[in-house]
Amino acid sequence: MDGSHLVAMRGIVKYFGDFVAIHDASIDIRPGEIHALVGENGAGKSTLMNLLYGLLPRTGGEILLRGRPVHFSSPAEAIASGIGMVHQHFKLAPSFTVAENIIVGSEPVKSFARLDLKAAEEQTAALSKRFGLDLDPRAVVSTLPVGLRQRVEILKALYRDAEVLILDEPTAVLTPQETHELFRTMRVLADSGRSVIFITHKLREVLAASDRISVMRQGRIVTTRDNDGVTAEQIASLMVGRSVLLRVNKVEAKPDPEPALIIRNLTVRSDRGATAVDGLSLQVRPREIVGLAGVQGNGQDELVESIAGLRRPVSGHIAICGVEPATADPRASRQAGLAYIPADRGRVGLSLQSAIWENMTLGHQNEFRRGPLLRAAAARLRTRELIRRFDVRGAREDTPAGALSGGNQQKVQLARELTRSAPLIIAEQPSQGVDIGAIESIHRMLVTMRDDGRAVFVVSADLDEIFSLCDRILVIYRGRIVGDFDSRTVDVEEVGRLMGGITDGHDGHHADGGTGLPNVAAEMRVGQ
Amino acid sequence: MTDVPLHRTASFSPIRFLRPLIGPVSAVVVAFVIGGLLVALLGQNPLTVYGLLLSGSLVGWANLSVTLQLTTPLIFTGLAVAMAFRAGIWNVGVEGQMLMGALAAGIAGYALPVPAPFHVPLCIVAAAIGGALWAAIPALLRVYLNVNELVICLMLNPTALLVTGYVATHPLKAPGPTNKLPDILDSARFTNYSIFSQLNTGIFVAVALCVAFAIFNRSTVRGFEWKLIGLNPRFAHYGGIRVRRDVLTIMMASGAVGGLAGAEQVLGVYGAFYDNFSPGYGFDGIAVAMLAGNHPLGVIVAAFLFGALNSGSSVLQMELGISKYLVQVLQFIVVLILAAKFSFAFLKRRSPDDRVPPASPVPQSGQSHVTET
Numbered sequence: 001m002d003g004s005h006l007v008a009m010r011g012i013v014k015y016f017g018d019f020v021a022i023h024d025a026s027i028d029i030r031p032g033e034i035h036a037l038v039g040e041n042g043a044g045k046s047t048l049m050n051l052l053y054g055l056l057p058r059t060g061g062e063i064l065l066r067g068r069p070v071h072f073s074s075p076a077e078a079i080a081s082g083i084g085m086v087h088q089h090f091k092l093a094p095s096f097t098v099a100e101n102i103i104v105g106s107e108p109v110k111s112f113a114r115l116d117l118k119a120a121e122e123q124t125a126a127l128s129k130r131f132g133l134d135l136d137p138r139a140v141v142s143t144l145p146v147g148l149r150q151r152v153e154i155l156k157a158l159y160r161d162a163e164v165l166i167l168d169e170p171t172a173v174l175t176p177q178e179t180h181e182l183f184r185t186m187r188v189l190a191d192s193g194r195s196v197i198f199i200t201h202k203l204r205e206v207l208a209a210s211d212r213i214s215v216m217r218q219g220r221i222v223t224t225r226d227n228d229g230v231t232a233e234q235i236a237s238l239m240v241g242r243s244v245l246l247r248v249n250k251v252e253a254k255p256d257p258e259p260a261l262i263i264r265n266l267t268v269r270s271d272r273g274a275t276a277v278d279g280l281s282l283q284v285r286p287r288e289i290v291g292l293a294g295v296q297g298n299g300q301d302e303l304v305e306s307i308a309g310l311r312r313p314v315s316g317h318i319a320i321c322g323v324e325p326a327t328a329d330p331r332a333s334r335q336a337g338l339a340y341i342p343a344d345r346g347r348v349g350l351s352l353q354s355a356i357w358e359n360m361t362l363g364h365q366n367e368f369r370r371g372p373l374l375r376a377a378a379a380r381l382r383t384r385e386l387i388r389r390f391d392v393r394g395a396r397e398d399t400p401a402g403a404l405s406g407g408n409q410q411k412v413q414l415a416r417e418l419t420r421s422a423p424l425i426i427a428e429q430p431s432q433g434v435d436i437g438a439i440e441s442i443h444r445m446l447v448t449m450r451d452d453g454r455a456v457f458v459v460s461a462d463l464d465e466i467f468s469l470c471d472r473i474l475v476i477y478r479g480r481i482v483g484d485f486d487s488r489t490v491d492v493e494e495v496g497r498l499m500g501g502i503t504d505g506h507d508g509h510h511a512d513g514g515t516g517l518p519n520v521a522a523e524m525r526v527g528q
Numbered sequence: 529m530t531d532v533p534l535h536r537t538a539s540f541s542p543i544r545f546l547r548p549l550i551g552p553v554s555a556v557v558v559a560f561v562i563g564g565l566l567v568a569l570l571g572q573n574p575l576t577v578y579g580l581l582l583s584g585s586l587v588g589w590a591n592l593s594v595t596l597q598l599t600t601p602l603i604f605t606g607l608a609v610a611m612a613f614r615a616g617i618w619n620v621g622v623e624g625q626m627l628m629g630a631l632a633a634g635i636a637g638y639a640l641p642v643p644a645p646f647h648v649p650l651c652i653v654a655a656a657i658g659g660a661l662w663a664a665i666p667a668l669l670r671v672y673l674n675v676n677e678l679v680i681c682l683m684l685n686p687t688a689l690l691v692t693g694y695v696a697t698h699p700l701k702a703p704g705p706t707n708k709l710p711d712i713l714d715s716a717r718f719t720n721y722s723i724f725s726q727l728n729t730g731i732f733v734a735v736a737l738c739v740a741f742a743i744f745n746r747s748t749v750r751g752f753e754w755k756l757i758g759l760n761p762r763f764a765h766y767g768g769i770r771v772r773r774d775v776l777t778i779m780m781a782s783g784a785v786g787g788l789a790g791a792e793q794v795l796g797v798y799g800a801f802y803d804n805f806s807p808g809y810g811f812d813g814i815a816v817a818m819l820a821g822n823h824p825l826g827v828i829v830a831a832f833l834f835g836a837l838n839s840g841s842s843v844l845q846m847e848l849g850i851s852k853y854l855v856q857v858l859q860f861i862v863v864l865i866l867a868a869k870f871s872f873a874f875l876k877r878r879s880p881d882d883r884v885p886p887a888s889p890v891p892q893s894g895q896s897h898v899t900e901t
Contacts, residue, residue, distance in 0.1 A: 330768050347760070374747060374749045
């Protein structure tokens with residue numbers, strides 16, 4: 001056996017019923033490497049790794065660990081053999097401390113089977129020191145930001161001596177700064193001889209963080225290559241099987257003078273009562289796309305919820321198309337002319353158990369009203385048209401929205417909101433959890449809307465998206481707008497600095513190695 | 529939007545229409561199997577027992593009319609519960625709303641001498657108002673103070689029993705040893721259709737209401753909106769549905785239907801309001817609604833099943849000496865199975881959510897049951 005492979009998966013096949021999820025996939029993982037596994041949503045990345053981790057039984061093929069064939073029938077067996085996995089949804093007990101979460105399942109004990117919490121804390125501290133993962137063992141998990149919770153998960157795997165660490169979409173929940181730190185951690189782990197498998201569909205991150213790249217498409221590994229001279233465009237076209245535009249083609253914006261959205265001195269509190277939006281003012285005009293850039297938690301959610309009528313502001317004015325709608329009344333905001341695509345598709349923007357036609361008909365009831373009756377057949381017919389027009393894949397009008405992938409759910413929301421004749425469109429994280437092909441078409445839709453004379457306000461944590469999509473960029477920091485730029489004349493570093501609250505303009509650092517991620521000092525994360 | 533759409537061929541499948549029936553039917557089947565084992569343990573032949581249950585409830589007009597009489601209140605209470613449950617509102621207070629409706633109908637029935645054609649409608653309206661007002665208490669508390677309606681409803685059930693009991697034993701008590709209101713006037717009585725039972729016009733009212741609500745749910749804008757409130761109140765609120773107002777409306781409509789169950793008992797069965805007359809029709813309504821999957825037409829079927837079980841059980845007791853509580857055991861097993869399935873689905877829906885830290889900005893495909901107003 002070739003000794004250079006820590007893990008070798010050969011000819012893996014996985015069926016779900018008649019559906020072939022993994023089709024003869026082979027992948028080798030070398031010790032001490034960061035191996036990116038990329039592909040569109042539904043390409044089979046997570047499934048393949050779940051097979052390795054023992055979460056799912058495989059239909060065919062073999063898995064070799066250090067040259068010996070293994071059969072894991074549960075994650076416990078995989079963990080015992082040195083394979084750890086950090087899922088997209090963390091599996092931590094929020095009310096427990098860091099140390100308690102890390103040791104749970106293999107607790108150090110004193111005499112009489114008493115839990116040795118002190119030893120646990122010491123071990124945790126030693127572990128976090130060894131890998132440079134700064135964590136307070138006694139902190140309660142629920143008080144930690146997402147990036148630190150992820151560290152707890154990683155430490156938990158390391159505590160169990162994981163030699164292969166699988167990270168499933170680890171950056172999906174992270175800010176750019178946290179992402180940066182995660183990459184540093186991944187490198188430390190690789191340098192210690194461990195292997196990191198990094199599942200993602202963000203190309204920049206792949207190029208920035210990995211040693212080797214495997215691309216999956218439709219259940220197959222289409223290529224594995226060194227991260228050397230590869231471009232994002234090459235990987236993207238391998239992922240989707242055709243070439244994609246990574247920048248949006250659009251003509252110069254010619255905004256109308258009269259703003260569709262005016263916010264003046266708006267102050268909003270968060271759920272915890274802190275001032276989240278602090279005397280903020282901004283305007284969005286028809287025929288322009290304005291992007292709101294900022295680290296998560298700087299008041300974006302509260303701002304958007306106030307405009308949408310989902311939260312009552314403390315003070316200030318919101319005018320939509322010249323009308324000040326009643327506060328905390330989504331109906332009033334909509335009637336004033338708002339179409340809102342929320343980031344929280346699962347809980348706010350869609351009813352996952354309801355059929356697509358029902359999801360697409362909310363807000364359009366009056367178009368299908370005959371007296372008190374609903375013309376359901378007409379509503380279904382329209383849904384069928386919209387499914388075609390917005391290219392919602394794998395859907396019929398009676399399919400429950402929850403059965404769709406993230407990108408297609410997003411298209412359902414867009415189809416519903418963009419077909420309302422609303423002059424103001426607010427799109428919150430429009431490409432979050434959406435694969436590349438769909439991001440492209442979503443961005444094109446928003447540009448089309450702009451060219452049709454609508455005002456588009458995009459809130460996104462993804463600077464790539466902000467820069468490629470928006471005409472004007474606003475930067476929010478601690479509930480205030482701290483920057484207002486033409487997107488053609490500002491660079492990523494400048495916006496990144498303002499996002500981190502640095503206003504002197506030069507802090508001496510630059511984003512390293514072309515990651516494009518703003519290099520913001522670690523303490524900025526604490527400020528959010 | 530120039531992308532080539534992925535075309536899917538539409539295929540008609542009868543399974544889609546039968547799928548909703550799988551759960552309830554299997555629950556009933558399992559209940560009967562377990563019940564059969566119990567009967568066998570008691571030393572009786574399960575087939576004999578079930579045969580007798582069947583013939584004792586369905587064969588012959590005498591038996592059938594008793595079954596129908598016992599079905600009627602369950603249709604009303606089952607529908608009342610189903611209306612609320614469909615919109616995600618936990619109205620488990622139908623028992624109390626029925627008692628209040630019955631009291632209102634009982635008072636209107638004897639105290640208001642109105643010409644015959646108007647007396648029955650008047651009593652029905654009084655009962656509906658009585659039920660709706662009683663339901664307004666938890667509804668208002670929920671809408672304005674965000675108090676869980678389930679707890680309030682449960683507390684208001686015994687309260688209603690005590691309030692109506694007080695009225696029937698003190699201020700308005702009819703002369704004589706029984707704790708009841710005076711008999712209602714003949715002009716307020718429902719027509720009786722059987723010499724063997726108290727089967728009355730109420731059953732037509734009940735069935736008509738179910739049909740009306742089936743149409744309402746399926747074909748009206750309001751029915752569409754109420755369903756969305758039930759499946760995801762935050763989504764409904766976001767989409768401009770007036771969730772607060774609708775929750776209030778739904779709860780009171782549900783209470784009104786619950787009140788009608790009381791009217792049927794007073795105007796059709798007893799001819800007066802009797803203290804503590806209900807054997808728990810309001811609670812059985814919860815089981816009926818669950819078995820019916822909150823579908824109004826399913827309510828008719830489920831109520832008939834429970835009505836038949838209740839009516840057959842007396843025959844069982846007379847002929848074989850088997851306790852009529854066997855039938856209650858069957859009902860409880862049905863409810864347990866349905867509830868287990870329900871909570872399983874509930875947990876499955878919730879669990880992905882719980883793993884996401886609250887600070888996470890990522891939308892997940894979990895569906896939380898948070899109520900939003």
